[in-house]
Amino acid sequence: MADFNITDSVDITDVVCPVTFVKAKVALEELEDGDILSIHLNDGEPVQNVPRSIKEEGHKILKLLDNADGTYDLIVRKVGD
Amino acid sequence: MAVDYSALKAGGFMRQMQKNHFSLRLRCVGGTVTAEQLATITEVANKYGHGYIHLTSRQGIEIPFIQLKDIDAVKADLAKGGVQPGVCGPRVRTVTACQGGVCCPSGCIDALEVARTLDARYFGRRLPHKFKFGVTGCQNNCLKAEENDFGVKGGLIPEYDEDACIQCGLCEKVCRSKAIAIEDGKISIDRSKCNYCGRCVKSCPVDAWQGKTGYIVSFGGTFGNAIQKGTELLPIIEDEETLLRVADAAIDFFDQNANAGERFAKTLERVGWDKLQEKVEVAYHG
Numbered sequence: 001m002a003d004f005n006i007t008d009s010v011d012i013t014d015v016v017c018p019v020t021f022v023k024a025k026v027a028l029e030e031l032e033d034g035d036i037l038s039i040h041l042n043d044g045e046p047v048q049n050v051p052r053s054i055k056e057e058g059h060k061i062l063k064l065l066d067n068a069d070g071t072y073d074l075i076v077r078k079v080g081d
Numbered sequence: 082m083a084v085d086y087s088a089l090k091a092g093g094f095m096r097q098m099q100k101n102h103f104s105l106r107l108r109c110v111g112g113t114v115t116a117e118q119l120a121t122i123t124e125v126a127n128k129y130g131h132g133y134i135h136l137t138s139r140q141g142i143e144i145p146f147i148q149l150k151d152i153d154a155v156k157a158d159l160a161k162g163g164v165q166p167g168v169c170g171p172r173v174r175t176v177t178a179c180q181g182g183v184c185c186p187s188g189c190i191d192a193l194e195v196a197r198t199l200d201a202r203y204f205g206r207r208l209p210h211k212f213k214f215g216v217t218g219c220q221n222n223c224l225k226a227e228e229n230d231f232g233v234k235g236g237l238i239p240e241y242d243e244d245a246c247i248q249c250g251l252c253e254k255v256c257r258s259k260a261i262a263i264e265d266g267k268i269s270i271d272r273s274k275c276n277y278c279g280r281c282v283k284s285c286p287v288d289a290w291q292g293k294t295g296y297i298v299s300f301g302g303t304f305g306n307a308i309q310k311g312t313e314l315l316p317i318i319e320d321e322e323t324l325l326r327v328a329d330a331a332i333d334f335f336d337q338n339a340n341a342g343e344r345f346a347k348t349l350e351r352v353g354w355d356k357l358q359e360k361v362e363v364a365y366h367g
Contacts, residue, residue, distance in 0.1 A: 047254050055283075056186055062247075064249040
């Protein structure tokens with residue numbers, strides 16, 4: 001994670017679809033263009049769908065880090081205001 | 082004069098249990114109706130029917146309780162608002178479709194456009210029995226491709242660009258058929274496992290996966306009295322021209338081989354699936 005200057009992070013492992021994406025989206029909305037958000041998410045359905053939805057919103061996914069404990073950290077750079 | 086019920090049925094007028102009443106089936110493609118058409122349908126249902134419509138199981142609209150004496154006036158009123166009657170009986174029926182490609186993020190093909198093309202080419206064509214086309218945009222199969230005599234399912238044929246890849250591992254995670262594997266930072270795809278769902282293409286953050294549109298076709302599906310799931314006989318089809326050649330071959334085969342009142346699945350059972358296989362393979366290879 002040292003490669004990225006993380007602005008903020010959000011944990012979406014405590015919610016289920018579709019709130020996973022909503023929670024990540026709200027966290028992104030609070031940031032400025034170019035800021036970097038780390039999203040902590042679960043294996044399975046969240047990792048299959050949340051990154052794609054974020055890509056479709058026009059943000060830039062930089063990295064998906066496998067924590068090897070059934071969770072991931074998705075590093076996203078916010079694009080747009 | 083005796084009422085020609087078969088002519089009425091061919092024109093979408095379904096005889097009701099109530100004497101001299103018909104439920105009028107309308108021509109709808111892919112469950113899409115414009116607001117202007119809806120207004121016309123509302124007017125006709127109020128004026129000639131009982132003020133309601135029925136949504137059919139195949140994305141169509143019927144206006145029940147149209148009286149025999151009003152049939153010509155109903156047709157004329159509908160025509161003014163751009164609404165055509167549908168069909169029933171032994172012919173090509175309503176072509177169904179999802180919104181894949183129009184507004185669904187999962188869609189791999191423009192299912193509605195494909196449905197319109199099929200409708201323009203075949204709708205109402207007289208055959209030995211009913212023949213149904215259905216088009217679904219992706220493997221999620223919301224439009225149940227395999228329940229149709231000829232089902233079309235959209236797919237993406239993925240191509241990998243190693244130079245663009247950031248090895249994030251997302252494609253391996255999203256691949257439900259476990260076709261993608263990452264070993265020592267190297268990504269590989271097992272083509273025999275890929276079902277063309279397009280999830281790798283759609284989720285890749287750097288577009289290292291690109292997808293070419295394709296059509297997966299199934300034959301002989303029916304979900305009425307004797308349920309049978311449509312069968313895939315060909316590899317994924319990569320262009321619309323080939324798709325239409327294959328559709329022509331399938332529908333001509335049905336026309337030439339089916340007994341009256343026999344669905345495609347039953348014809349294939351009787352005549353032999355291998356016979357259709359030969360025909361559609363020739364069409365597939367052009």
